[in-house]
Amino acid sequence: MDNLFDVAIIGGGINGTSIAYQLAKMGKKVVLLEKNHIACEASSAAAGMLAAQAELEQDGPLFQLALQSQSMFPTLSVELIELTGIDIEYVNKGMLKIAESEELALEVKKQVTFQQKWDPMITWLDSKEICEMEPALSGNVAGGMFLPNDGHVQPAKLTEAFAKAAESFGAEIREQIEVVSFIFEKGHVKGVQTNKGVIHCEQVVVATGAWAAKLMRETGLDLYINPVKGECFSVKTEAPIINTTIFSDKRCYLVPKRNGEIYIGATMVENRIDNKVTPEGIRTLIERATQLVPQIKEAAWERVWTGIRPQTGDGFPYIGEHPSLRGLYVAAGHFRNGILLSPITGKLVAELLTRSSLLDQKLLSAFRLVRHKQTVG
Ligand code: FAD
Ligand code: GLY
Numbered sequence: 188m189d190n191l192f193d194v195a196i197i198g199g200g201i202n203g204t205s206i207a208y209q210l211a212k213m214g215k216k217v218v219l220l221e222k223n224h225i226a227c228e229a230s231s232a233a234a235g236m237l238a239a240q241a242e243l244e245q246d247g248p249l250f251q252l253a254l255q256s257q258s259m260f261p262t263l264s265v266e267l268i269e270l271t272g273i274d275i276e277y278v279n280k281g282m283l284k285i286a287e288s289e290e291l292a293l294e295v296k297k298q299v300t301f302q303q304k305w306d307p308m309i310t311w312l313d314s315k316e317i318c319e320m321e322p323a324l325s326g327n328v329a330g331g332m333f334l335p336n337d338g339h340v341q342p343a344k345l346t347e348a349f350a351k352a353a354e355s356f357g358a359e360i361r362e363q364i365e366v367v368s369f370i371f372e373k374g375h376v377k378g379v380q381t382n383k384g385v386i387h388c389e390q391v392v393v394a395t396g397a398w399a400a401k402l403m404r405e406t407g408l409d410l411y412i413n414p415v416k417g418e419c420f421s422v423k424t425e426a427p428i429i430n431t432t433i434f435s436d437k438r439c440y441l442v443p444k445r446n447g448e449i450y451i452g453a454t455m456v457e458n459r460i461d462n463k464v465t466p467e468g469i470r471t472l473i474e475r476a477t478q479l480v481p482q483i484k485e486a487a488w489e490r491v492w493t494g495i496r497p498q499t500g501d502g503f504p505y506i507g508e509h510p511s512l513r514g515l516y517v518a519a520g521h522f523r524n525g526i527l528l529s530p531i532t533g534k535l536v537a538e539l540l541t542r543s544s545l546l547d548q549k550l551l552s553a554f555r556l557v558r559h560k561q562t563v564g
Pocket of ligand 2: 236453522523
């Protein structure tokens, strides 16, 4: 087996595969190394919301990154189906960010004013208008913000499609291979040591989500990544009961998927890295979801699942080069928005590695690896 590459990417989640796709398309000889299989962790657990405007509430580099990434999806979905035959199930019917009390309505109305700067189509709907739009909603809502451009995709299919698209440009995807350490020569990365031998390369990208800090520690770089577990469940109904995504707060949303499933998420369990689904987590979600849409009680049960979100200290992902070791890069820590941010992450990392003149250095600097709690030893 040929073990000599330009770039080795570690991690077969949404970010590793997006980066592999962009670099392979630019002509780099790429290998992606995944310890288990493609999309086995957070990237298949996600609800797939492209919630730039529902989840992010203030302007800044992360919000701008999210808007740019969100705008890439219409073209990307067509490009990926042409290259791979995989439909990422991009749906763009918008999202309703619900205010469940008069107090919350004041907050959400402020958000409408802020968000309209970026999208004049965003509107406030009062209780009557919102129930006309989504008749299955319980009447106990004070109103909400309609975000026509916060769509969603099927995250596991997007990850799979990125991987296949990368392969179509010559990238190698190697599963069941775990990277255990890096190989350096005179301060420059020269490869990685895996449980199945050595891979030689000039550049390495660590895209291992919640596991990135562990791998980087041996390089003396102390990244702050808190694993935040999220549990979800899904139901099916004979006929669709909701049309748009219903987003109540960061702990309850209902996402109507193209296959008829409604994904309902998600708990937030700090500092937890197990894949156990708990009755208490699911009970809380059922309670919240049925308060919003009572018909969920009558729906057919589908499945439960869980995943680990990689949360950084300031909520910004790490995207950049190691401060002292050349050729070693990280793209991890995308917390609640890794699916949304995956197209722009792939593009930025590919531009960074190829020293492209198109790279937005100013934007990228907000995501550099050394910025708050970490130290370089
Ligand atoms: P991961 O998907 O975790 O991939 C990392 C990969 O690295 C894994 O496959 C792992 O096996 C591999 N790996 C680790 N160590 C090694 C090693 N040493 N060698 C080789 N391979 C290794 N985001 C959104 O944008 N929209 C949403 O609606 C949304 N909903 C979510 C709901 C839930 C319940 C959860 C948990 C997350 C949600 N997210 C959402 C967040 C999103 O899922 C993550 O931000 C994103 O998937 C992170 O992707 P990643 O590629 O960085 O990491
Ligand atoms: N972005 C949804 C979640 O992380 O649960």
